[in-house]
Amino acid sequence: MIKVDNKKREDLLREKTNSEHNTRIPLVITFSRVLPNIGRIxxxxxxxxxxxxxxxxxxxxxxxxxxxxxxxxxxILVHKKTQ
Structure with missing residues (x-):
């Protein structure tokens, strides 16, 4: 709480860009239990x-x-749109 109290409100509300977070490229795959450990490979x-x-x-x-x-x-069975 002390660290947060010491920060300016403008700095906390400022939107962070990708370069400030992480520059790694995401590899998005569909999950399956039969897949090997892709990260290790x-x-x-x-x-x-x-x-x-x-x-x-x-x-x-x-x-x-x-x-x-x-x-x-x-x-498959449930419609996302309801009437």
Whole structure:
């Protein structure tokens, strides 16, 4: 609470840009239990991407792996729009 009290209101309300948060490129995949650990595979083979100067510049850090939920039975049976 002391740290927050010492900050100016304008600084706290200012919207942060991506460069201030994280510069890693997201890799978004659909979640499945049968998928292997994608993050570990990417970190293991990152040196292959770094053989190209352009890819070394783009992927200076490993991509951020994010999973989205797949369609399930409820999505198929229930309509999102109600009357």
């Amino acid at each position: 990417i970190r293991t083979h990152l040196h292959t991407l770094h053989t190209s100067d352009r890819m070394k510049e783009v992927f200076s850090e490993p991509p951020l792996v994010a999973c989205i939920r797949d369609f399930n039975l409820q999505d």
